[in-house]
Amino acid sequence: MDALEELEFDPSKCSKLSMEQKRELVYELSKWSDGATDILQAWSRQDILQILCAELGKERKYTGLTKLKIIEHLLKVVSDKKSLERGTETPPLLDNGERTPKRQRKSDNPNRLLSAANTDTTSMVDGDLIDVTYCKNSACKARLNSEDVFCKRCSCCICRQYDDNKDPSLWLVCCSDPPFQGKSCGMSCHLECALRHEKSGITNNRQDKGLDGSFCCVSCGKVNDLLSSWRKQLTMARDTRRVDILCYRLSLSQKILAGTKHYQNLYGIVDEAVKMLEEDVGPLTGLPVKKARGIVNRLSSGPEVQRLCTSAVDSLDSILSNRVSDIPSDSRYACWKTCQI
Template identity: 45%
Template sequence: MASFDKGAAGDSTGINKMSADQRKQLVYELSKDSSVALKNVLQDWPCDEIREILCAESENGLKYTGLTKDEIINKLFKTLSKKNTGDPEVEERDSSPKRQSKDSDPLQDVTPSAKTKGNGTIRCKNLACQAKLRRGNTFCRRCSCCVCHKYDDNKDPSLWLTCNSDSSLDDESCGLSCHLNCAFKSENSGMKEDNISNDVDGYYLCVSCGKRNCLLECLKKQLLVAKEERRTDVLCLRLLSAQKLLKGTKKYSVILNNVEKASKYLETELGGPLTGPPSNMSRGIVNKLVCVNKVKVECASALKEIDRQLLSSKMQSSWKMRFENVFANSVTLVIGAEESSSRDTTIHYTVWHRKSSEKDYPRDWTCELFSPDTRYEVFGLTPATDYCFKVVCFSGAKELSVDESTVSTLNLEDEVMSNILLGFKSGITDCNNLSPPPPLDIASCSSFSFEQGVKLIRQLECSGQVTSEFRRKFLTWYSLRATAKEKYVVQTFIETFGEDTKALAEQLIDTFSDCITRKRPAVDSGI
């Protein structure tokens, strides 16, 4: 850091004088201080420069084009912090076709000195991986367990848990994996047999970073193997693993019930618990079991429920309920669904609504919507009232997910003011481009409405016959304080001077200037 200082780094002219290596070195040094120091300096840097450094440091092939500058800076700080603390990082696999010779004593743990090349490069001992390792790493992030630091020669993915990105969970994943059995023994997974956590029902915690991950995919792998397995001992171990994954769950009680039934069928026939396989289990064949059909039926039922839960979770994250055009007596419900979520299946939604003060939804639904037509306007609502809306999503006859949301209708005064402001906005922007107002249709004035009044006064303003201040005060007075008699007088003026807009404007100004500036009189409490 002797060649440049941090103070000058925030200046755009100072950045241009730095080389690419100097900029990277500066960012690396700042990341050792704090995220605040890094953010203060990088705020004045071009976003493309910061993104380029992040892409170079992360080495995962991502472009990060959809992130804001603050998100890119935060991501860069996290990436550099992991490197500063010596967190293991997997580099690209060596493309050399030369295969390393097999060790005479193939230990399944990775030590930095085990595979050191002549040029100082350290590689994973696993011949199927051979990833480059940083000095000081205790295990390979790509192929080894983050708990026991060992790898499997013939890795079975169904016996591993991986910290994955999940669209329904906001936490960032670390991408590390561990043996399923190691997770059952770890306090940090939330699945330790003698210490099941009730706070993570339906999930498991990554032993490395603590992120919540859905366990359904791993559970599905266990039951798929169990359903097709030919060896009795493997069948028992898979059902035992499924029981451990579901232990204490309330969220997936239906699946747990199927797994427990299948386990009891086996325990009854084999004469012992699945935890300690009896002697006749080791070389037994599944098809020779009397209960084989019952076990497979329960496994199939559990898999069917898992698929339903996975689809429900996917649909829940792919559609959202929102409200538009909220007025005093009506609201527009819009269900926004991703196009891909309903491309292959017919999705429909059943909607109920009630006042928040009411306990239950009515028996009759409000409407049914079928994708892609998912917009519905609800009328007959009470002003200034909170409403609850419930939407149930179906695929065919299957209920996929349920979502609830609340909305508050406007009171009448707020709605009137909203209409006035809308008129102001559109009137002001169009005044310079409007041609002189056409003659008013006297026939239509016999049923004069507030909307016609807004249009009329805007025309008078744009033609220069009334001021903006008069227009604003007149519409506010007419909508909120004018009596029935005063409104009748206004209508009479319009009918009389409809074709002479100049005379109409003068008459309105002379007659109502005092009325529109007068405040609303106080209401006597005794009358």
């Protein structure tokens, strides 16, 4: 019976071996397609750590990691060293335990691959294995910082949820686009969340906050354009063939401009279209707005409602072409201060 077979039946004998003998056994175990991990599990955590540190050439404690994680890392380090000695193309580990950038883009960097099934995995930082968390959104998978409570790249900063199939026309973004240039946080939120949130300023008392056709970012307070979102809703309503989409987009358009001062003419066009549509499908609030079925052209009011949508979009384009901004700079500052309260 050789040394490996003896250890398999009596793992306690490991403690009697020298460090060099232990390392040699680990090298032999790394050749096994299976069973190596099970044998090493019977070794003490201290023995495994000593061998790993000897292979890396530096002392590391790896606190917070399970023995299994450390064993897997040890076998990987040993396997990589053996590949290098054989002259294969597998690149060596750097001093901090990571691979060269070229190899990292392939299968030797499993963190991104594992995250598809499990958002919690491990990564190497300065030679230490640490827990890493990725966004649960399969379309994003951004790496999250330890202090992040939600993904700032793809999730709403108000409800902190993401959409599986994100429709940009139903989101608002804090940006530096005209007419409200300046530093922005880049956060985004659902349009519906912003319509309900008091700090966004999209309410009937928006004029008291210096807002008119704009909104405050709930995250940082910066004033942003809202008319572009309003235009998107009317464009969708104008071009759709589905009654439920027409109802939903018109309802959003009406809420966006409710209580504005400079855009009452635009609000009046939408309000007329809403009243006309409600005669056919009922109130555009609550469940009916998303459950209405049918084709727009089959509604008696359908063609006329969409004609009004086109008229509203054309009117906005005409206003914007003649006026750079409807909001004075002092009003923007007043909105910023109000949104911080």
